Amino acid sequence: MALSQSLASLVLIPCSSSPSSSSSSSSLAVAASGQTFRLFLRSGSSSSSSCCSQFCTPHLSLFSSFLTEQHQRNGLRSVKRRAAGAVWNNVVVRAAAAAVHGQGESKKKVLIVNTNSGGHAIIGFWFAKDLRAAGHAVTILTVGDESSDKMKKPPFSRFSELRDLGVETVWGEPADIGVLGLSSFDVVLDNNGKTLEVVKPVADWAKASGAKQFLFISSAGIYKSTDEPPHVEGDEVKGDAGHKIVEDYLAGLGFESWASFRPQYMTGSGNNKDCEEWFFDRIVRGRPVPIPGSGLQVTNISHVSDLSSMLTLAVEKPAAANGSIFNAVSDRAVTFDGLVRLCAKAAGKEAEIVHYDPKAAGVDAKKSFPFRNMHFYAEPRAASTKLGWESKTNLQEDLKARYEEYIAIGRDKKDIKFELDDKILESLLTPVSV
Amino acid sequence: MAGMSSSFPGTVTSSAPCVAAAAGSRHSLPQGAPRLHCKASFGDLHATFEGMRQSNNVDKIGKLADKPNLASSPPVAYQQRIGRKAVRQAVVMTRALASGGESKNILIMGGTRFIGLFLARQLVAAGHQVTLFTRGKAPVTKQLPGESDEEFSVYSSKVKHIQGDRQDFDGLKEKLTGTGFQIVYDINGREGKEVEPILDALPGLEQYIFCSSAGVYLKSDQLPHLEVDAVDPKSRHKGKLDTETLLQSKGVPWTSIRPVYIYGPLNYNPVEEWFFQRLEAGRPIPVPAPGLQITQLGHVKDLANAFVKVLANEKAYGQVYNISGSKYVTFDGIAKACAKAGGFATPEIVHYNPKDFDFGKKKAFPLRDQHFFTSIAKAETELDWAPEFSLVDGLTDSYNLDFGRGTFRKEADFSTDDMILEKLGTKTVVAA
Numbered sequence: 025m026a027l028s029q030s031l032a033s034l035v036l037i038p039c040s041s042s043p044s045s046s047s048s049s050s051s052l053a054v055a056a057s058g059q060t061f062r063l064f065l066r067s068g069s070s071s072s073s074s075c076c077s078q079f080c081t082p083h084l085s086l087f088s089s090f091l092t093e094q095h096q097r098n099g100l101r102s103v104k105r106r107a108a109g110a111v112w113n114n115v116v117v118r119a120a121a122a123a124v125h126g127q128g129e130s131k132k133k134v135l136i137v138n139t140n141s142g143g144h145a146i147i148g149f150w151f152a153k154d155l156r157a158a159g160h161a162v163t164i165l166t167v168g169d170e171s172s173d174k175m176k177k178p179p180f181s182r183f184s185e186l187r188d189l190g191v192e193t194v195w196g197e198p199a200d201i202g203v204l205g206l207s208s209f210d211v212v213l214d215n216n217g218k219t220l221e222v223v224k225p226v227a228d229w230a231k232a233s234g235a236k237q238f239l240f241i242s243s244a245g246i247y248k249s250t251d252e253p254p255h256v257e258g259d260e261v262k263g264d265a266g267h268k269i270v271e272d273y274l275a276g277l278g279f280e281s282w283a284s285f286r287p288q289y290m291t292g293s294g295n296n297k298d299c300e301e302w303f304f305d306r307i308v309r310g311r312p313v314p315i316p317g318s319g320l321q322v323t324n325i326s327h328v329s330d331l332s333s334m335l336t337l338a339v340e341k342p343a344a345a346n347g348s349i350f351n352a353v354s355d356r357a358v359t360f361d362g363l364v365r366l367c368a369k370a371a372g373k374e375a376e377i378v379h380y381d382p383k384a385a386g387v388d389a390k391k392s393f394p395f396r397n398m399h400f401y402a403e404p405r406a407a408s409t410k411l412g413w414e415s416k417t418n419l420q421e422d423l424k425a426r427y428e429e430y431i432a433i434g435r436d437k438k439d440i441k442f443e444l445d446d447k448i449l450e451s452l453l454t455p456v457s458v
Numbered sequence: 459m460a461g462m463s464s465s466f467p468g469t470v471t472s473s474a475p476c477v478a479a480a481a482g483s484r485h486s487l488p489q490g491a492p493r494l495h496c497k498a499s500f501g502d503l504h505a506t507f508e509g510m511r512q513s514n515n516v517d518k519i520g521k522l523a524d525k526p527n528l529a530s531s532p533p534v535a536y537q538q539r540i541g542r543k544a545v546r547q548a549v550v551m552t553r554a555l556a557s558g559g560e561s562k563n564i565l566i567m568g569g570t571r572f573i574g575l576f577l578a579r580q581l582v583a584a585g586h587q588v589t590l591f592t593r594g595k596a597p598v599t600k601q602l603p604g605e606s607d608e609e610f611s612v613y614s615s616k617v618k619h620i621q622g623d624r625q626d627f628d629g630l631k632e633k634l635t636g637t638g639f640q641i642v643y644d645i646n647g648r649e650g651k652e653v654e655p656i657l658d659a660l661p662g663l664e665q666y667i668f669c670s671s672a673g674v675y676l677k678s679d680q681l682p683h684l685e686v687d688a689v690d691p692k693s694r695h696k697g698k699l700d701t702e703t704l705l706q707s708k709g710v711p712w713t714s715i716r717p718v719y720i721y722g723p724l725n726y727n728p729v730e731e732w733f734f735q736r737l738e739a740g741r742p743i744p745v746p747a748p749g750l751q752i753t754q755l756g757h758v759k760d761l762a763n764a765f766v767k768v769l770a771n772e773k774a775y776g777q778v779y780n781i782s783g784s785k786y787v788t789f790d791g792i793a794k795a796c797a798k799a800g801g802f803a804t805p806e807i808v809h810y811n812p813k814d815f816d817f818g819k820k821k822a823f824p825l826r827d828q829h830f831f832t833s834i835a836k837a838e839t840e841l842d843w844a845p846e847f848s849l850v851d852g853l854t855d856s857y858n859l860d861f862g863r864g865t866f867r868k869e870a871d872f873s874t875d876d877m878i879l880e881k882l883g884t885k886t887v888v889a890a
Contacts, residue, residue, distance in 0.1 A: 252795075253785070253786050253788070320829065321750065356682075362680065399788070403833075
């Protein structure tokens with residue numbers, strides 16, 4: 025009949041027993057007119073995923089009316105009627121759920137190998153939450169021991185939040201990943217290694233244990249400096265950079281899908297490393313904010329949720345993401361001076377900017393300022409064109425929220441020594457002889 | 459492809475920008491694109507490039523060379539790029555004719571100075587009927603550098619002209635009434651009120667396409683500028699903003715294009731000219747400190763392409779698009795790029811603080827002393843448009859077809875340079 029023909033494209037496979045569950049497809053069982061149809065919603069490639077979304081919604085009504093038609097036409101006995109009705113409800117609920125959770129893609133089992141410190145630690149925390157919200161199963165393997173002092177700092181100190189969401193939290197060494205008793209995963213993210221030595225055991229194990237997709241958190245710091253910003257995917261990188269060597273190795277391993285994400289500076293709740301806090305420390309105490317050079321240097325301060333949404337999209341569109349480098353940053357950059365102004369506004373205070381030359385002041389710019397003293401500016405063009413990703417963050421708004429947390433934890437009352445600041449300010453008072 | 463000459467203005471140019479490799483197939487030529495025989499004589503260019511670039515593979519003209527990884531390989535042979543550029547142009551033309559189908563009756567306000575020169579030619583080549591409205595100060599048609607005699611003759615025989623002063627609103631309206639133009643490209647409009655007589659005279663107008671400016675954006679700490687960003691009602695480009703607002707209120711389908719700094723052969727604004735003049739004279743290039751101000755240059759041919767893309771394009775109705783180069787560039791970077799383009803040695807760049815000087819009415823530097831750049835992602839996504847020229851390639855095109863031939867719009871004036879160099883104690887280089 026016409027309805028069944030039109031539904032044929034949804035791959036109705038008559039079967040009498042439950043098929044072995046394939047991890048890459050979800051299925052709905054329907055009983056009608058004495059025959060069980062198992063409806064496979066194919067997923068795994070971006071094109072079929074998007075097809076599924078078209079199948080799901082318009083055809084759902086066809087499907088349910090098909091059931092009704094069958095039901096009436098064949099005069100089902102009450103038992104089958106109940107079964108059909110019950111399963112029909114199941115279809116409606118599960119299809120609706122699939123539609124909500126990303127248009128019919130299958131749910132994945134994802135392993136995040138997470139660093140135990142530093143600016144990238146926060147990525148695993150937010151990514152795990154995003155994945156759970158999208159219905160995927162998540163295990164987060166943090167490097168080292170659960171009992172380590174490092175675990176007292178955010179985001180690790182907040183891992184109970186992850187467990188409450190159903191994330192499995194484990195600890196261990198990446199070199200031992202094969203013997204930690206982990207099951208196999210569909211997707212593995214390495215958010216830890218900076219060199220091949222550290223990532224190789226994870227990547228090799230992922231491949232051997234059948235992971236289909238491997239994601240790597242690299243760094244935008246490997247781009248060669250340029251007169252023509254921004255850093256765009258495909259631009260030259262430093263050949264000897266550890267992250268680059270890892271990327272090349274991953275490309276050759278033969279995963280169904282692999283991708284590398286190059287972040288810059290991140291802000292967000294649960295950050296392991298200071299970002300905007302450096303600015304708040306000075307603004308809230310009414311201290312001048314010393315900025316090296318002209319203050320016109322441009323950089324990316326991205327809210328980590330932009331990164332986690334990008335990663336989640338890559339998990340849900342593995343074909344589109346395959347073989348790609350992604351600059352993991354939000355779509356706006358900010359100048360150093362501009363960031364001071366945004367932080368001041370977030371704090372509702374005035375800020376005084378003082379420019380200085382690190383050499384003349386006798387300070388190491390790497391220690392006296394939290395960001396590289398140069399343009400360090402990338403754009404997320406690949407994510408936009410390949411994944412259809414969009415930034416959802418607003419730095420001014422995000423800084424307001426960060427400031428509220430800054431105050432809530434009492435950091436404004438913390439006794440901080442501003443030795444380098446004082447040295448800088450001193451040097452500016454001394455007249456420089458020409 | 460029959461009769462499609464490859465030596466369209468811009469034949470003697472270079473091809474895909476450096477980001478081609480990253481964007482993948484989007485910038486590459488379609489498979490099976492036809493081979494063309496470039497008619498332009500490359501003899502003199504050949505000589506210019508001897509010893510300066512890799513071997514010029516003259517026999518590769520018109521053939522599809524392997525697309526190199528432009529991001530990391532040495533400069534591609536010039537002739538290879540010309541061949542690919544010519545093919546790309548031909549494909550653009552074919553698409554222009556094929557898509558959107560019908561030929562339109564188009565009015566260009568302007569068309570004899572810079573942007574319009576290239577736009578008019580692209581439109582005529584695409585089969586549209588084009589009329590230029592100018593005061594007639596400049597010749598209505600003038601052969602462009604790089605344009606063959608044949609091409610120029612075809613163009614000048616097809617393009618039409620209405621003479622008049624657009625500031626004479628009554629006269630303008632009268633001249634346009636009954637003409638039945640379907641599309642207006644307003645390339646030289648400055649104030650909102652200049653649009654009214656045109657709209658009044660053309661009640662059946664299908665689209666008003668306006669050349670606005672990224673100068674309307676309100677200065678911001680967060681960059682790049684996106685089309686949705688706040689605009690500055692007090693900017694020097696207030697008139698452009700008023701025009702956009704007026705068009706919005708009128709109900710006619712309209713599209714506004716916001717370029718940043720436009721460059722290319724015949725540029726009358728001293729953008730690249732300013733740098734080339736100093737390089738030619740062997741002078742240091744004084745740049746306002748710190749020299750890392752970021753801006754954006756867009757080639758005039760890419761801009762003309764974008765204007766053609768919005769023609770009769772419903773997606774573009776009521777929309778504003780930033781149009782410029784794919785990558786941004788620092789002030790120091792422009793100096794270096796111009797040096798590369800003209801085959802000069804790495805320039806000596808001298809930084810100064812403009813606040814330490816009083817230059818009077820003179821401009822010591824041609825660009826605004828601030829970050830100033832926009833994202834072109836909206837146009838790339840919605841219009842299927844992309845800039846063809848990388849910065850160095852585009853400046854090379856400009857140099858080869860114009861400034862490197864000894865032609866300039868303004869006489870070189872190094873008086874402000876000398877003020878700067880004197881104060882900084884740098885020895886002034888005596889011009890040869």
